[in-house]
Amino acid sequence: MSERGPGGRAPAERPGRDNGLVSAQERETVVPENLDDLVIHMSGVGVRRGGNKLLADLDWSVELDERWVVLGPNGAGKTTLLKLAAAELHPTNGAVHVLGERLGRVNVFELRTRIGFTSAALNGRVPPEETVRDVVVSAGYAVLGRWREEYETLDTERADELLAALGIGHLATRTYGTLSEGERKRTLIARSLMTDPELLLLDEPAAGLDLGGREDLVARLSTLAFDPDAPAMVLVTHHVEEIPPGFTHALLLGEGRSVAAGLIDDVLTSENLSATFGQELLLERSGDRFFARRR
Numbered sequence: 001m002s003e004r005g006p007g008g009r010a011p012a013e014r015p016g017r018d019n020g021l022v023s024a025q026e027r028e029t030v031v032p033e034n035l036d037d038l039v040i041h042m043s044g045v046g047v048r049r050g051g052n053k054l055l056a057d058l059d060w061s062v063e064l065d066e067r068w069v070v071l072g073p074n075g076a077g078k079t080t081l082l083k084l085a086a087a088e089l090h091p092t093n094g095a096v097h098v099l100g101e102r103l104g105r106v107n108v109f110e111l112r113t114r115i116g117f118t119s120a121a122l123n124g125r126v127p128p129e130e131t132v133r134d135v136v137v138s139a140g141y142a143v144l145g146r147w148r149e150e151y152e153t154l155d156t157e158r159a160d161e162l163l164a165a166l167g168i169g170h171l172a173t174r175t176y177g178t179l180s181e182g183e184r185k186r187t188l189i190a191r192s193l194m195t196d197p198e199l200l201l202l203d204e205p206a207a208g209l210d211l212g213g214r215e216d217l218v219a220r221l222s223t224l225a226f227d228p229d230a231p232a233m234v235l236v237t238h239h240v241e242e243i244p245p246g247f248t249h250a251l252l253l254g255e256g257r258s259v260a261a262g263l264i265d266d267v268l269t270s271e272n273l274s275a276t277f278g279q280e281l282l283l284e285r286s287g288d289r290f291f292a293r294r295r
């Protein structure tokens with residue numbers, strides 16, 4: 001099947017395996033028989049660029065009803081991991097399944113329509129003159145930037161509902177360029193939910209927000225996390241303070257490798273955090289929130 005998308009772009013990088021032979025690397029990967037409940041499954045995954053190992057030996061699974069936080073220092077490989085989950089990158093070795101489809105054997109352009117993804121990179125690509133409502137509604141047409149004079153009423157109603165749920169319904173007719181950083185983040189989260197995705201990926205959604213903006217966003221994401229109808233979620237952050245209540249699992253990444261992964265209460269410990277960030281850290285819990293500082 002061709003992976004050439006509507007824009008005629010070349011497919012993302014993929015391992016060379018078109019000769020039908022199974023490589024030694026692939027033989028080492030473990031692919032579960034029943035992928036139905038697994039939104040993400042990575043087995044023996046590595047990503048290399050030049051001489052750098054961005055990710056190595058990674059095994060990770062995300063189930064339908066799970067909400068994961070991925071924590072790690074700068075350069076740990078968090079964004080690389082999220083790009084794999086978003087089907088924007090192929091592994092150098094190992095197997096990645098997303099929504100039951102194996103990367104390298106699926107039309108990634110179709111797969112991406114089932115995934116909501118927000119990142120700082122997307123923020124930079126939104127035309128500043130676009131209205132907030134259009135930024136959200138255009139996700140349903142897999143475009144960024146105005147390409148129609150009018151959208152379907154049902155679509156604009158859904159966009160308005162999502163904006164209201166994120167507390168920015170009153171900004172629907174404002175232009176994106178006039179929004180604060182926090183309002184932009186919430187607009188992009190509304191956009192990522194527009195297509196009713198089966199998987200929601202959030203790359204540092206609270207980065208650059210002031211304390212009030214962060215707390216507001218954490219509360220909105222917490223509401224989403226507790227919603228049983230919400231998609232499986234993966235949130236990348238550097239800060240334990242940004243973990244919304246309702247998130248169930250954590251993956252700690254350090255230098256491209258998993259330091260610990262599993263239920264948040266088991267994984268988030270002072271010891272694991274210290275090992276991940278390479279210094280003595282004290283993790284404290286207050287109610288359903290986490291705080292960390294140097295010992």
Ligand SMILES: Nc1ncnc2c1ncn2[C@@H]1O[C@H](COP(=O)(O)OP(=O)(O)OP(=O)(O)O)[C@@H](O)[C@H]1O
Pocket residue numbers: 049050052053054072073074075076077078079080081238
């Ligand atoms: N194309 C590339 N070629 C070489 N090295 C790369 C490339 N892309 C990323 N890297 C390196 O891989 C490492 C992991 O990058 P990645 O962006 O995944 O980390 P991150 O955990 O998201 O970091 P941050 O928290 O700073 O955003 C970094 O050291 C980065 O410099």
